[in-house]
Amino acid sequence: MSIRLKIGITLATLAFAGAALAQTPAAKPSRIRGDIVSLDGDVLKVHRRSGDTVSIELKPAVAVSAVKSMQLSDIKPGSFVGTAATTGTDGKLTATEVVVFPEAARGTGEGHYGWDLGPNSTMTNANVDTVVQGTSGRNLKLSYKGGSNEVTVPPNVPVVTFTPAARSDLTPGKKVFVVATAASQGGAYVAQRVVVEKDGVAPPM
Structure with missing residues (x-):
């Protein structure tokens, strides 16, 4: 495989992984967060935070990605980020996690919409215009x-x-974040994208 092809595959994988933070109302995806119980063939079993265990079908085309830690100082004007946040009583947003998208995934899920990490949780996928040190x-x-x-x-x-x-x-035992759609039968899910814990860094989204 040529170096150019390998780079192309890597960029495509990262772009696809970035879509984990995209909101697609028409498809009504489920976001599954929890710990991996097993992977048997194409069936991934995940013990969710809610306490139940679900089965998720992984089709051959489904990309698997991970996340690695960055420093807050790595976020610069011009970065494209996805940030989950909570809205305070004063209406101000406080981040609970930030994903810095690779350039190949710029524009993924762009916008501001509701999220499901907790009460008053939102997700904003946007360009960083300015960075200012606050209190x-x-x-x-x-x-x-x-x-x-x-x-x-x-x-x-x-x-x-x-x-x-x-x-x-x-x-x-690895922590995982899966965006999936409900299967037509049997109560299982079909994965659209998977983000898994790697090198001790769990997906925070």
Whole structure:
């Protein structure tokens, strides 16, 4: 396999992984967070945070990615990020995690919408216009098609970016984040994309 082809495959994988933070209302995807119980053939079993265990079909084309840690200082004007945040009583956004997208995934899921990490949770996928040091962390001024907002990123919030992974990384006990659709029968799911813990870094989204 040529180096150019390998690079192309890697970029495509990262772009596809970036779509894990995209909202697709028409498809009504489920976001499954939990610990891997097993991978048997094409069936991934995950023990969810809610306490139940679900089966997820992994079709051959489904890409598996991971995340690696970055520093808050790595976020610069011009970065394209996805940040989950909570809305305070004052209406201000405070980040609970930040994903810095690789350039190949710029524009993925662009916008501001509801998220399911907790009450008043939102997701903003946007360009970073400015970064200002504030009293509670760094304040990111974000712009996206149709709007803009500002989010404060406290120093202890996980900041990650996507990195390639393989099915061999889907081992019992690893934490995983799966975007999936419900199967037509049997109560199982069909994975659209998978982000797995690797080198001790769990997907925070």
